[in-house]
Amino acid sequence: MISLPNPIKKFLGFARFVAQRFLDDRCAQVAASLTFTTLLALVPLITVTVTVFAAFPIFSDLITQLKIFMLSNMVPEVAGKIITVYMEQFSNKAAKLTLLGIAGLTVTALLLMNTIDRTFNFIWRVRKPRALLQRFLTYWTVLTIGPIILGASLSITYYLVRLSLGYVAHIPWIGQAGLKIVPILLMSMAFSLLYFTLPNRFVPLRHALLGGLFAGIFFELMKRVFTLYITSFPTYTLVYGAFATFPIFLLWVYFSWLVILLGAVIAAALSHWRVGTWQKSRLPGWRFEAALSVLHELANAQASGHSVTLAWLRKRINLGLDEIEEILDRLSQANIARRSEKDAWLLSRAPQDISAAEVFRLFVFSVGKPTETQESYQALLGKLDAEQRTALAPSLADLASNTNNPSEP
Numbered sequence: 030m031i032s033l034p035n036p037i038k039k040f041l042g043f044a045r046f047v048a049q050r051f052l053d054d055r056c057a058q059v060a061a062s063l064t065f066t067t068l069l070a071l072v073p074l075i076t077v078t079v080t081v082f083a084a085f086p087i088f089s090d091l092i093t094q095l096k097i098f099m100l101s102n103m104v105p106e107v108a109g110k111i112i113t114v115y116m117e118q119f120s121n122k123a124a125k126l127t128l129l130g131i132a133g134l135t136v137t138a139l140l141l142m143n144t145i146d147r148t149f150n151f152i153w154r155v156r157k158p159r160a161l162l163q164r165f166l167t168y169w170t171v172l173t174i175g176p177i178i179l180g181a182s183l184s185i186t187y188y189l190v191r192l193s194l195g196y197v198a199h200i201p202w203i204g205q206a207g208l209k210i211v212p213i214l215l216m217s218m219a220f221s222l223l224y225f226t227l228p229n230r231f232v233p234l235r236h237a238l239l240g241g242l243f244a245g246i247f248f249e250l251m252k253r254v255f256t257l258y259i260t261s262f263p264t265y266t267l268v269y270g271a272f273a274t275f276p277i278f279l280l281w282v283y284f285s286w287l288v289i290l291l292g293a294v295i296a297a298a299l300s301h302w303r304v305g306t307w308q309k310s311r312l313p314g315w316r317f318e319a320a321l322s323v324l325h326e327l328a329n330a331q332a333s334g335h336s337v338t339l340a341w342l343r344k345r346i347n348l349g350l351d352e353i354e355e356i357l358d359r360l361s362q363a364n365i366a367r368r369s370e371k372d373a374w375l376l377s378r379a380p381q382d383i384s385a386a387e388v389f390r391l392f393v394f395s396v397g398k399p400t401e402t403q404e405s406y407q408a409l410l411g412k413l414d415a416e417q418r419t420a421l422a423p424s425l426a427d428l429a430s431n432t433n434n435p436s437e438p
Contacts (some may be wrong), residue, residue, distance in 0.1 A: 043298075046301070068279075159229045230350065232296065304348060319346070323342065324360070324365070385423055386417060
């Protein structure tokens with residue numbers, strides 16, 4: 030039997046962890062749902078983008094460059110007819126839209142952004158979405174600033190390529206490598222922006238960039254494999270004839286969403302890589318021990334007169350970001366901890382008023398109210414509850430009394 034080096038074993042183990050999360054989050058079904066939503070919102074989304082470009086004369090030539098970029102790097106040639114035909118119509122009709130028409134199309138585009146937002150929050154295990162106004166501002170920023178940034182990047186890229194053609198011609202491999210790498214980098218930046226911006230949680234920039242890079246590379250590989258399949262096995266063309274473009278475009282949108290969601294799962298799972306929680310088997314009641322660790326850090330911070338952020342806790346507790354926030358949310362529901370206006374966390378009560386028994390009942394076991402079906406077991410449960418209260422009587426302050434002095438967050 031071949032023995033693999035430890036780094037490869039670790040990478041393969043983490044890959045299995047990511048694959049399991051991808052399956053648990055039902056990303057294949059979600060991608061199908063997003064494909065349908067994208068079809069409804071594609072025309073409004075592109076129209077709003079074109080309208081944004083049309084509002085700035087300096088970006089008038091970027092519409093053509095954007096179309097060239099999409100046809101060359103995002104869509105297979107056989108499905109590119111949809112973009113080729115309709116993009117020109119959108120650009121011609123965008124200037125004729127009334128204010129009411131633009132508002133209607135914008136609402137449809139925002140509904141797509143809302144679906145993507147809910148999907149990303151689900152992948153990142155976020156239980157509390159942004160306030161409605163915050164969501165609107167975030168979506169509007171992506172719909173307006175995003176196209177301008179993308180267009181400016183494309184303009185700079187094509188300018189540099191044209192400027193350097195005279196020099197690159199002497200070393201052809203530089204020109205070929207540059208033309209292949211730039212689209213991947215641009216797509217990676219776009220994906221990274223989505224992963225960093227949309228989830229209603231702190232996402233380390235490094236995680237967003239790595240997830241975006243993986244998605245950009247997978248997107249390029251998927252594009253090549255998909256194009257090879259369509260050109261080598263022209264089944265859809267034979268069956269659908271002139272209508273083959275539409276099912277091919279549907280498949281392309283679906284596979285694109287699979288890649289985007291895979292990148293999101295990778296970015297969300299990376300917080301488990303450093304602490305190694307992905308390779309640990311969870312014992313029953315592990316959340317109780319984890320909650321005590323979280324409360325210990327909150328108590329230390331309170332003693333120093335500070336609140337702590339999710340990013341700060343991540344560096345001191347061997348848990349993933351989603352696990353830390355899940356524990357904090359449950360502590361918040363029990364009025365043990367609370368979130369401040371600046372997304373920092375602090376204790377809601379003094380440490381001496383928080384007993385280990387209360388935390389145990391919250392995360393492990395709590396004796397419920399007697400019922401007819403459980404009446405014969407109440408004596409046993411009552412004895413268990415009494416012993417539990419006695420054994421876990423120490424407060425958070427008592428547990429922390431033997432530790433070192435609080436550290437500055």
